[in-house]
Amino acid sequence: MTTTTGTAAERAVGASAAGPRDGGIPSGAVTAELPSPRGRLSAAVLEALAAPPPARLPSSLGAAVEEADPYGEDLQLALYVCYELHYRGFAGVSAEWEWDPDLLRLRAGLERVFLAALRRDTLTGTASDSDVPAALEPLLVEPAEGGGVSDFLLREGEWWQMREYIAHRSVYHLKEADPHAWVIPRLDGQAKASLVAVEYDEFGGGRGERVHARLFADLMAGAGLDPSYLRYLDDVPAPIVAGVNLMSLCGLHRALRGALVGHFAAAEISTAPSARKMARALERMGAAPECVLFFTEHIEADAVHEQVMRRDVIGDLLAREPELATDVVFGIRATELLEERLADRLLEAWHRGATSLRRPLDA
Secondary structure (H helix, E strand, C coil): CCCCCCHHHHHHHHHHHHHHHCCEEEEEEEEECCCCCCHHHHHHHHHHHCCCCCCCCCCCEEEEECCCCCCCCCHHHHHHHHHHHCCCCEEEHHHHHHHHHHHHHHHHHHHHHHHHHHHHHHHCCHHHCCCCCHHHHHHHHHCCCCCCHHHHHCCCCCCCHHHHHHHHHHHHHHCCCCCCCCCCCCHHHHHHHHHHHHHHCCCCCHHHCCCHHHHHHHHHCCCCCCCCCCCCCCCCCHHHHHHHHHHHHHHCCCHHHHHHHHHHHHHHHHHHHEEEEEEEHHHHHHCCCCCCCCHHHHHHHHHHHHHHHHHHHHHHHHHHHHHHHHHHHHHHHHHHHHHHHHHHHHHHHHCCCCCCCCCCCCC
């Protein structure tokens, strides 16, 4: 692996001065370029955003939405782009697009198709759909080293595969914990207080250099990747995009607050065991210390977070609103489903010696 002089933070700051496409750390003032379309739906959204609002969307798009693959490249990119208008937006795209009625109407159709598929593939129509302890139980048992992505990278992964994994995760981790902030005003009492405590840690405990998105940018710089916000959106496939869309979907809809809490709990519970393996894998590969730091930061913090999420957030939420139990289970199962789809994509490609991305990374 090639080494460079200076710390990752110094390299990132220097790159940031050269412009967002030449590197840099995440910043609310930095916006990404619009990605390339992946089909009719994403093309229509991107073409609309390239012009000033209001939307000029084809009337025939409704049928295309209903016929689209709910987990496919086209629908997932179209949704991601619509959601990004609520985060940092895109370079050259008017901020007025965020609340354009016709674009929101199209987004609602995309959401209905995606949400229906997730519910079909995770809910059984039995009593287990509201059994939150049973849904959490498998996540609380650390799996033996086996066939997962972190196991593969620890046991036999190569540096190019690790860099691909980091590129996949960048479309979320450069805005880590942002989607979950939307649920804060929708909670009350201990659930709200405890979730805010977890988010406080995710956002660096009041220290900008410790914000987890910043640590991930340092990780990317240390791995020789461009840490610009959404730099790799064009390169990553639908499975990772769908995982981020799940968070945005649940975050933006008050009716899905229970699902977002379930998702957040599932993510926090499963992070620490995976982070331990990733740190060891990076050490085995001789990665820079800033690469390892991102994962070691999560090992201890998320071991505490999982208990807070389980007992104080979910426990208090369901004590107040027991009718949300099915939504919490849905959030847990949907998270697992999309993570499994991503793992299948990565491992199938890597076992063939092929890239798991839509195009290989530059050396």
